[in-house]
Amino acid sequence: xxxxxEQATYARELKRLLLNEGKFVLIHGDEVVDIFDTYNDALxxxxxxxxxxxxxxxxIKAVEQVxxxxxxxxxxxx
Amino acid sequence: MPQLTLPxxxxxxxxxxxxxxxxxxxxxxxAKRENIPEPIEINAMIDTGxxxxxxxxxxxxxxxxxxxxxxxxxxxxxKGQAAAMPQYDVSLAFVAxxxxxxxxxxxxxxxxxxxxxxxxxxxxxxxxSKCLLVYNGVEKKFTLAF
Numbered sequence: 001x002x003x004x005x006e007q008a009t010y011a012r013e014l015k016r017l018l019l020n021e022g023k024f025v026l027i028h029g030d031e032v033v034d035i036f037d038t039y040n041d042a043l044x045x046x047x048x049x050x051x052x053x054x055x056x057x058x059x060i061k062a063v064e065q066v067x068x069x070x071x072x073x074x075x076x077x078x
Numbered sequence: 079m080p081q082l083t084l085p086x087x088x089x090x091x092x093x094x095x096x097x098x099x100x101x102x103x104x105x106x107x108x109a110k111r112e113n114i115p116e117p118i119e120i121n122a123m124i125d126t127g128x129x130x131x132x133x134x135x136x137x138x139x140x141x142x143x144x145x146x147x148x149x150x151x152x153x154x155x156x157k158g159q160a161a162a163m164p165q166y167d168v169s170l171a172f173v174a175x176x177x178x179x180x181x182x183x184x185x186x187x188x189x190x191x192x193x194x195x196x197x198x199x200x201x202x203x204x205x206x207s208k209c210l211l212v213y214n215g216v217e218k219k220f221t222l223a224f
């Protein structure tokens with residue numbers, strides 16, 4: 001899975017990040033770059049600073065947000 | 079308010095959607111004098127049960143993107159376990175005779191093997207939250223206004 005290092009950084013810093021629950025964190029490698037009010041603000045700064053290098057934008061949540069699909073998508077190979 | 083009225087297909091409420099790289103990524107590509115990939119045209123289905131929008135991962139290949147997030151999903155086939163999937167930032171548009179819906183930068187989750195169902199993407203409630211959807215079952219058509 002891509003962005004493994006960034007996910008590990010998020011998990012490591014989550015307790016501190018939860019002070020800003022509901023906002024969006026920008027992470028590059030081991031570094032928490034900044035926290036933003038909106039997804040689009042975080043994305044914009046991510047591209048401005050890191051160009052096409054991988055970076056990670058995530059909404060800060062105490063409980064991981066899970067997206068639900070009622071339609072079956074995975075494991076549908078015949 | 080532009081609107082699009084289409085027949086309900088056997089699969090459900092389907093429409094043509096254009097997906098491209100996000101406006102922020104476009105700006106980087108432009109600054110680096112790299113080609114900006116043309117948006118791809120896909121067959122999408124409206125999924126009012128979907129909390130976000132998802133696309134077949136294979137369809138994104140021409141856009142040469144790297145993920146900028148991870149989405150956790152539940153579907154009937156994940157059997158109660160959340161599955162982590164890459165999330166990309168894209169532009170998303172659909173066209174009506176009287177105007178276009180354009181989201182210049184939205185997160186979208188890439189899933190394997192949607193296309194073998196005849197559907198390339200699922201339009202979830204994140205996009206629908208910006209629209210008015212009317213399902214006319216009697217006349218077998220639906221209207222999307224935005």
